[in-house]
Amino acid sequence: MVRRAGFLVPWMLLAWWTAGCPGRGGSGTVEPAGGGGTVEPRGTAGTPPDAAMSRAEIPDEYKWDLAPLFADDAAFEAGLAEAASERSELAGCRGTLADAERLERCLDLYFRVRLLTNKLTLYANLRLETDTESPEAQARSDRALAAMQELMALAATFRGEFLAWDEAALAVAYEARPGLRAYRPYLDRIRERRAHVLGEEAERVLSLAGDNQWAEIDLNEIPSDHEKVFDALLAEIPLPKIVDESGAEVQLALSNYARYRASPERRVREAAVEGLFGALRAYDGAFAAALAGQFRFNVFLARARGYERAIDAYLWRDQVDPAIYEGLVRAVEANVAPVRRYLDLRRRLMGLDELHIYDLYTPLVPPVESRIPYEQAVEEILAAVRPLGEEYLAVLAEGLDPRHGWIDVYPHRDKRSGAFCSYVYGEHPWVFVNYFEELDDLLTVAHEFGHAMHSYLSMKHQPYVTSSYVPLVAETASTFNEVLVLRRRIDEAPTDDERLYLLGELVESIRTTIYRQALFAAFELEAHAAVEAGTPITAEFLERTYVDLLRRFYGDGLTLGENDGMEWAYIPHFYWKFYVYSYAGGLAAGIAFGEKVLAGGEAEREAYLGLLRSGSSRPPLELFRAAGVDPSDPAVVGAAARLLDDSLTRMEEILARRGATSR
Structure with missing residues (x-):
């Protein structure tokens, strides 16, 4: 779920940024799956997995096999050359697509080179995920990305010719050429948005400005410049030292923040959260400028294409009515009673007078120690x-x-953290x-x-x-x-203790995936609406909006500290352009x-x-x-809220059997 920040990476067009799943992989030849020798599964004997070990220490059996994409780096280089040659051939299609036979042949060629380029991009990026420090792996990924960008720019030049066909002529062409009929969904999607496709020169200018280069607005395929500024700011702001559970002074870092935020000792988790949020406040103007720039750019691109709102542009590209997004936010907000009940149970179970943001991430009950090979x-x-x-x-x-x-299982040095799934047709x-x-x-x-x-x-x-x-x-x-x-x-x-722990995991997952992500979705919606209304997007505005949403979703059950409203500056999701509603x-x-x-x-x-x-x-x-x-029916969110409520009831029944006290 969302707390792992892993998500699907489809390489059907161009890879989404694997946000929260940073990593890169070994240089040299790709390790085949099922290497020779006897494999002792890690974790079934000896020590558990260790992120400090090298990739060479992991049996080949537990590494993915990229040979179905390219046998080795030499084959990848040959693929790059082939893709460049096919792009040159594809460029010859310009100005010839008024003929049905020629249209079919050029679409055949386009989808062939697109699939090859998908494979190049996927291979290069998967190699990078397990070898993050390799300059060669980074360069390989950059060259594959450049090949995809060149293809998308080339494909954008055909849109006018696609749109020049009238419906009657296209219907005749589909009837006469079954091969062309296979591309009807692709052509239909472009033609559905014909009102938002501009002239060739305007499209060229938008492309130079960073707009998506084939048929619709930016698909989150590459981090924007605003997102890169956010990443750099977050990586470079100085964080304080804190005192850990053993009394040792440690440097707070983004890499250990989640661990200390979940500390069983309240002073440690408070120090971690206050340390980060305080550091964010010191740079709130810079973070606000980055995020406001992203929101304004989203609105600019939408309006340039004739959409009334940014959300209309970004959701209609997926054929999703923005009313589904807005209805989801309303439905979650209408079902806040169970999550507020959960916060009250958490406060009582932790023996606290007040529940703060830094109290939300430590396990509600102690975990049952059990390795799972x-x-x-x-x-x-x-x-x-x-x-x-x-x-x-x-x-x-x-x-x-x-x-x-299919899978690359274990952590090691120079492997990115997190999790994701990628595919190519x-x-x-x-x-x-x-x-x-x-x-x-x-x-x-x-x-x-x-x-x-x-x-x-x-x-x-x-x-x-x-x-x-x-x-x-x-x-x-x-x-x-x-x-x-x-x-x-x-x-x-097998025991009440284990069931109580697992129920706690379930309710926390529902909170973080449905309620927290819906809160993020509401924040995006309100911030974009403010841009569209001409409201200045300042750090004060963003903090005020975020605090208001925390109160609307969590009520009085969550006591807000002075810096808690700065959490908006820590969330990468806000650069993903109306994506997070899909988690909830x-x-x-x-x-x-x-x-x-x-x-x-x-x-x-x-x-x-x-x-x-x-x-x-x-x-x-x-x-x-x-x-x-x-998903447009509020009852779907209502059913998830009932599962949360029922799970809390089961937890309270276990606690009653154990004679747990509450405050």
């Missing part, structure tokens, strides 16, 4: 998703088995994790393989043109699997589908699998409704 995680995931049927299980089992090369997905044998790692693997199976099924059942899918559907597929694994663990917990909506939909599949039979299972198989063959709301869940 990777092989055990595989067994648990397969058991939890068994209701999805044997076909799904067989493919999932293959992907989870590290010998098949025609190949199996690749899953990136840092497995430390903890519960969170088990849930991470379940989450990322939810993405992987979604990608696999979409590619199997859809042509390349309609095999991609939007974030809202993606986050549904991943959280569905994650919640099933966690709920199975809760139901089968995806988990709510994933919970709803989980209830249906667990309580139903083959019809419910097939309806859900149908959603995963559908790619972008229809608008996402149509796909959801056909599968039996309507």
